[in-house]
């Protein structure tokens with residue numbers, strides 16, 4: 295069954311699909327279901343929903359041109375590995391770092407990386423606010439991705455500091471995003487970013503419309519950002 299839903303979905307997104315990807319997605323789905331019984335990883339537990347709402351939704355930012363490129367990607371608030379792990383399965387050339395503040399989710403992801411035999415993957419257990427100020431991670435990534443973590447103004451302070459000038463942050467958002475975008479524009483500018491595109495894509499196999507906000511890094515982020523852990527959500531930038 296994986297093969298049909300994912301293969302059709304990849305086709306609709308104009309992305310290639312093969313038996314290696316299929317095997318890795320299948321193993322990942324089984325691990326998610328197994329570990330979800332022990333620790334809370336995701337509210338989604340049904341096979342079809344995992345394929346559509348986790349796997350296809352994660353790869354929705356990709357297009358044919360991106361399939362073989364080499365990029366350094368960081369996924370902030372990755373949870374059970376979304377969108378970072380499906381992006382890595384889709385393009386083995388990517389170097390992907392997964393960051394989350396919940397240790398048990400990072401422990402789960404270390405099992406996923408081992409079982410799926412994924413190379414060039416890194417795990418960080420900690421707060422985005424702390425690692426965004428660490429010179430080993432700050433402005434080191436071509437692409438930052440994040441899904442279901444915070445409102446766009448808060449999320450931008452967590453994510454934009456990781457992106458190199460010339461790279462971009464892709465925020466996975468839902469259909470009604472206009473107001474959130476408007477109230478985030480000045481925060482994004484303060485962080486050195488600029489919204490260059492809002493992609494609208496229908497999630498294959500569903501009626502869900504996904505909006506991806508692309509924020510280009512146009513200048514270095516001021517040293518004062520991100521502020522101390524907890525501050526971005528308590529006192530969002532305006």
Ligand code: SAM
Pocket residue numbers: 370371372373374375376377393394395396399420421422423440441442443452
């Ligand atoms: N991105 C995943 C997805 O779409 O399924 C997980 C979303 S989950 C609702 C939000 C995740 O963000 C949680 O795992 C939480 O621990 C993490 N998180 C929230 N704030 C964070 C922060 N400041 N630094 C690191 N992780 C954070």
